[in-house]
Amino acid sequence: MPSDNGFDAGAGPKGLKLVPRSDTQYKMKDFKSDQEVRWCPGCGDYAILAAFQGFLPELGVPRENIVIVSGIGCSSRFPYYLSTYGMHSIHGRAPAIATGLAASRPDLSVWVITGDGDGLSIGGNHLIHALRRNVNINVLLFNNRIYGLTKGQYSPTSEAGKITKSSPMGSLDSPFNPVSLALGAEAGFVARTVDSDRKHVTSVLRAAADYEGASFVEIYQNCPIFNDDAFEPLKDPAERDTRLLRMEHGEPLRVGADRGVVRGDYGELTVADIADVGEDRLVRHDVHRPDPGYAFALSRLDYPAFDHVPIGVFRDVARPTYDELMNEQIADAKADQGSGELSSLLHSGDTWTVN
């Protein structure tokens, strides 16, 4: 039974079942650090930070048991602005660092903050492996479709042909779809949200925290300096309702009032006018489908041109978590062989005595 904070009463988020519960009733301000926030005016990172700080009290976890690990990029400055433990590490490596921390400390709530460059170019390898292992971490990828910190080169999510400082004649790269990539990497929890919709960001963070294992959240984030309005069609009040596909588990998938998602002949999903296909043919969203094919098909709806962009949870499927399996092996080994004894280890194998 969900309680006020949206998590199961008393127990808190399932993804944090090994983390102690807090008696303190935290407020948003308890999670603000004393450091001045230094993003450019209007940067989408502000909104995400505010949503995150506002959400943390809901976790019901002692502040000292929360750790934010980030890479390098504008977005990766995040940990400095939170009053939790944190590590601002090196470019792309946050998932690896967080893996060591989370696997050795199941009593922590570990959050990875990364960017589209940090998480998908230099750190792409670590990201996919953390997802497939299902380490108990939450990965928030701030996707502004540009390298912000290095002043505006194209990123692995920039659209092909994009003109930037490093691509004056247009970028030759085809972009990644981060959600498709995460699904391909066997992620058990994959979601997407938009920086400007605080309520939606919060609901997705809640679902991510509730997942046991690696949750992956792509957050569309505006960079007003180097890639302004990259997501404008999704924000413009006149357009957004005809473009945003708000996914709700168990509900038919609708785009605005008149259109909805139907299955095509080859398992793909397409958007059709409800008047043409009828209400009954609309696909009902199911985040728990074991086969990732459905979620993958959903993730392909937004390409190429943001015509209808799914936001919300694509996939939420239970898988064994890496840290629990690791700790289980240790417990099993201890049960089997007893707790290790150094002297007998050193004396194992063939020994002989000299008098």
Place this chain on the structure above:
Amino acid sequence: MTKQVEQLDRVIIRFAGDSGDGMQLTGDRFTQETASFGNDLSTLPNFPAEIRAPAGTLPGVSSFQLHFADHDIMTPGDAPNVLVAMNPAALKANLEDLPHGATIIVNTDEFTKRNLAKVGYGSDPLGDGSLSEFKVSPVPLTSMTVKALEDFDISKKDAQRAKNMFALGLLSWMYNRPTEGTHGFLKSKFAGKPEILAANLAAFQAGWNFGETTEDFAVSYEVKPASLPSGTYRNITGNLAISYGLIAGSRLSGLPLFLGSYPITPASDILHELSKHKHFGIRTFQAEDEIAGVGAALGAAFGGSLGVTTTSGPGMVLKGETLGLAVMTELPLVVVDVQRAGPSTGMPTKTEQADLLLAMFGRNGESPIPVLAPQSPSDCFDIAIEATRIATKYRTPVIVLSDGYLANGSEPWRIPDTSTLPDLSVTFTTEPNGDDGAFLPYRRDPETLARPWAVPGTPGLEHRIGGIEKSDGTGNISYSPANHDLMVNSRQAKVDGIAQDIPELEVDDPTGDARVLVLGWGGTYGSIGAAVRRVRRAGGAVAQAHLRHLNPFPANLGEVLRSYDRVLVPEINLGQLALLLRGRFLVDVIGYTKVRGLPFKAEELAGVVQEVIDRAE
């Protein structure tokens, strides 16, 4: 028939065969028998990087050399007295290392026209007189093994495969080795395959019996046990000793061990070994690459584990950026680099000492890291504990430079009484350290200059660390020129200060009047020691010292260097320690370098030492 038994003070045997012939296993078993008999010993496995190069070819030859004696010895020996050659390739590949009069035991079954042609023998060396300077014992090892196993319900292939046990049995008879260990080993290895077990035991026994009965072997040999200091011993390789040392470091510090590693020769065995001991609370993480291996170890260190990462040269290069982060975040981390021949992929299974400057300087910015190097396989145990001590006490990454020779070579190890091992217990910071009750993650201990280690989960000490320059004390981001200057110098001073906390360099100079010092580091200790002994036996006066701490150097090193007329520095690289010594102490040391992928030969080094002595006179 009773046979004559001849006494020897030492023997060097080399087992050589095709990669598929089980030579490493045979050598290893003979070593265990020899160890339990009480000889001093030293081993040198030498194998190709390819798992199975084409059978019967020169690149496919794998060998295992063992030197054992009734006195203490320092190296696996320069030249084998006995070569066991399982095929023509093994004979050809090893012949040039044999001294005049050496014994060669050959498996004649493999000396077919085809096999001879494969390695370019125009005529059969067993018949053409080309081996006349050696004592050759031709034995049809394969066919005799197959014959001995006729009655077993096993395939011909399995029977042929047991020929290494026949050879082991024969050599065990020749040198009067105890056999219980090998029986026990086979029993556990083939526990699930009773027929194969019986066949291997029978082949082993047949080899022994053959030696005892055949007229071809008139003499057997005895090498009396060495008089080693009293205690319980086992034979140990460097990789095993490092693994045990890390486990000991974890126990002594009270920190759970977290290993992040990616497989690479010759370091993988440490990952394999630590993975076996989960009941010590050890977490082993086989990462997606070396960057993730060290990253995960650093993440675990942030959380209060003893973070460890193990690798070899190519992986060491990948870890560089994260090591810089460890320097900046001032977290404990133990980094083991089992050096191999480079550059690039180089020669994965061959030894070298060419990562010293990489360990010292291979990072951007001023990025000092303590560097240690074990001097023998068993010293790897002590070095791993010392690395743990320095890393945890000074909150710094520490690099251990082992090498392929130490990693796979073995020697008897007197097992320490664990109650004599140092107490390395670590106290995490749990209280604010600021004057106003705030927590200052970069307020240093005035004595060690180490910063507090406050782990997540500690209330009230929440703080952020990272790779951006830190403000002294608060650890907040700082771009202040004066602060950066202070922090760069503080990090350097912290590492330099460790010199006060490590033993002074000891010099071995028995006559006290030597004018020449031989100074080495790491895995060359045995070869240099053996060379120095030779020179002294011949009447030369020479002093020897060996560095286990390379950064910082022992406090008295400069004084030691200046008290000799000449300082000879042998290294298996192109003079990396020599460069450091010249730069640091302005002493004109004489380098001697060879990079053959093999340890120095004692005889060769002795010649070099003698030459330097002669020139000093």
